[in-house]
Amino acid sequence: MNPDTISSHHFKYNRDGIEDSTLLTLYRLMLKPRMIEEKMLILLRQGKVSKWFSGIGQEAISVGVTAVLDKEEYILPMHRNLAVFTGRDIPLHRLFSQWQGKANGFTKGRDRSFHFGTQEYKIVGMISHLGPQFGVADGIALGNLLKKNNQVCAVFTGEGGTSEGDIHEALNVASVWSLPVLFCVENNGYGLSTPTSEQYKCEHLADRAKGYGMESHILDGNNILEVYSNLKRITESMRENPRPVFVEFKTFRMRGHEEASGTKYVPQELMDAWAAKDPLENFTEFLRNEGILSEKDEVKMKEEILHEINENLDIAFAEEKIKSSESEELKDIYQEFVYQKVNENSETKELRFVDAVSEGLKQSMEQHENLVLMGQDIAEYGGVFKITDGFVDAFGKERVRNTPICESAIVSAAMGLSINGFKSVVEMQFADFVTSGFNPIINYLAKSHYRWAQNSDVVIRMPCGAGVGAGPFHSQTNEAWFTHTPGLKVVYPAFPADAKGLLATSIEDPNPVMFFEHKALYRSIRQEVPTNYFTIPLGKASILREGIDVSIITYGAGVHWALETLSKLNISADLIDLRTLIPLDVETILSSVKKTGKAIILQEDSMFGGIASDISALITENCFEHLDAPVRRVASLETPIPFASNLENQYLPKERFKGILQELLDY
Structure with missing residues (x-):
């Protein structure tokens, strides 16, 4: 990215009636993440944090977005948006614990860096696949519309992420449904090492919004007042007139994609040009020149932040390494659900x-x-x-x-x-x-x-x-x-x-x-x-036939194939309709097989890698001494599903099932 493409009045700050106290707040909101980052880079070199994605040079964007949103409005940041997290006043020791994989973080050590969300602070962190984040913002905004709460939400991505199909889908949905989403694209020059010239062909990413019938803006992402003033006006308008707005922030990434990547692929003159446009240093100089920030206040503020960082680091470092058990890990896969049975009526x-x-x-x-x-x-x-x-x-x-x-x-x-x-x-x-x-x-x-x-x-x-x-x-x-x-x-x-x-x-x-x-x-x-509303518990199979010679385990259309087969044969069989595959009613399966001594599993899916293989393994591992024959699986052919009826009938396992069942009984 050529820094000269940024408007020539680059750091001509326009106060636009902004009070001194607000200017100082914006300064502090940029200073704090910068100082945290500088400390993290030292800790990274010392091996005390494992990875770091630096947002140095891009703080004005995160600060501007966070400052114009209400605390109840959701923000969906990426891993270079530390200022979103600090701007929402998350206690620093919790952030530090998160980055160290400790229990006082937000993911119980299960995910790293900024891959987390928190309802308490209305932040929804990223996943590495980037694109779905825009669609999630659509859903949050749809919820806001349905609640009629006049809230907006903001979501971030980089210029590289805009190449993903999920991004285009989400922009289209937001436009069609008039969803109040502020789509923030930080155009920072490189997607890891791939320059914008290899990422997209249009002059500005904001031009893409035209194709979605969406309002768009290009802002100087290094000018905090340009970001803040424009976004304040835009978000206030979005609350009154719900609609999506696409904002492209022109900025630059001064460090590697993550620290291990380095920046050797970036021409030095480009680094120098953007270093001169540092959002914090230039704003600091502006505040000094305006007589708003004295040297004494600046030193005091830095001392306060440094003390806060060190104090909170001590808390995080003193925290023990996280401990967990298999049962704790498994318990957290799902939110707890207490099943409430609603009985069927007689009608x-x-x-x-x-x-x-x-x-x-x-x-x-x-x-x-x-x-x-x-x-x-x-x-x-x-x-x-x-x-x-x-x-x-x-x-x-x-x-x-x-x-x-x-x-x-x-x-x-x-x-x-x-x-x-x-x-x-x-x-x-x-x-x-x-x-x-x-x-x-x-x-x-x-x-x-x-x-x-x-x-x-x-x-x-x-x-x-x-x-x-x-x-x-x-x-x-x-x-x-x-x-x-x-x-x-x-x-x-x-x-x-x-x-x-x-x-x-x-x-x-x-x-x-x-x-x-x-x-x-x-x-x-x-x-x-x-006729009424009623419920059936998940994870409970249905035993449709009871017998002593064989256990037939199946689900879906296979249940009806099995019933038809049994109607033609004189067989004493347990016929188990699984109904739910996850959670799986293992107890019913095993108790049946222990009774009959033979098991056959019928599925419509092709054989290899299907659930019949896992059920077969469960039976073999738990019922081996009860088995009178090998466990049999019956499934469709290992081909895609053909169209012509005679080919489709050959593909499906319905006719093969009868023969394999008979083989098993004769074993």
Whole structure:
């Protein structure tokens, strides 16, 4: 970045009626993080902190943003925004403990540096994947709109992060939904070592906002008064007229991406030019010249801050290394959820699977006023499977929201809604499309409670499965991607009543739930279903048949294949419908196998890496002395799912199941 592209009146500070006391406050807010950073660089060289991402030279941006936001308004910073954390008056010893991985930090030693959030200070820290942060801000802002609280939220990224697809999705959603988000892009010259010339082709990143129909501004990120005055005006306007605003801050990173990276890739003349534009040194000189900051006051302020730093460092260093146990680590994967059973009423009506899902969703909307539905075509159109047909009339467009085609931003927005006190259900139009939203599910929803005790009150509905001639992109049953990820719950009902009751519980549960609905069952399976709102506990399998010869363990469409097979054979079998895969009802599985001595696991997913493999291992490890035969697995072919019906039938394990079951019985 050429520093000459910054306006020529670079450090002509315009007070614009700002009082002396405010000027001194802004000075102190910049001085404190600078002094902390200088101390951290010494400690890094001494090996007393493990890593450091320096924001030296960029303090004016973080200070300006934090100063114009109310304490109740969320800020989503990155790892070069120390001044956001200090500007919100987080006790320094807690920050120091966080950086040392100690218990008094914010993540119990489970994440480092600025990878944390805190509801107490309304800060939501970054994840390393950068992009989802913008979508999370969308969700927080949507929550603000729904609360009608006239609040804005601010979110940061660097110029490198703007190349991520998540960023573009989130900007588009914010614009379409008129969300009051202040999108802050710190254009500091390099994404690690990649210069802006290799990062984007437009002249200014702010120009991109035009494509989203979004207001944008370019500010000198090294001029604290330009940042503060403009952002104060912008945020006040956003509160009165909710809308997103894109702000590009022209600045420079004076140190490496992190300290180990160095800055050898930066031309020396560029470093020298930007060093002359240091935001703190220039503002200090301005305050001295204006007679606002005396040498005595400056020395006193530095002494006070240095004392605060050293005093708090002593507290953090004196703290013992963190200790934990396996049980403590496992306990924090999920927010505690005390299941409340709501009994079924005696009145029932025959419902198809699809109608039971719809009714369960509708009654949950009535039960939870803070529940928001999001998905493609779910509003007036009612969804491609018509599950939300009529919901807009019943609940309004604020709670039943059509989304652009951008799975990642919407999952991230669901996370933001949870942070802001809402529940949400996101419909993947087809489970196959979840790959476009994979990152925030795996790295945000699943990990947040473990990392910083922030739950993800999100259900993702997953219409899945083959048998309807939909081909490779609309037929996958991809639950194994999620059963492998700690922090998610995975539900997979086979019957209408189970679907209704389990969906209600999944929505009540404050943790992220992947809720699988088999498309081939939608209109082919009917059942008498209680008419009221009721719940079924997660983690409890259903025993559909009882016998002594073999344990058949399955879920989803496999339950119906097993029932059909059993109806043709004279077999005494336990038939276990798992219903939920995470948490898994291990006790029911093991007690059945210990009784029968034989086990066969049927899944629609292809074999390798599927959940049948883990269940088989559990049985082998825990029931070995009870087994009269090897545990058998039956699954689909190791190919993508073909379209033509004869190929699809060959792919699916339904016909193979009967033969393998007979082999097992004959063993």
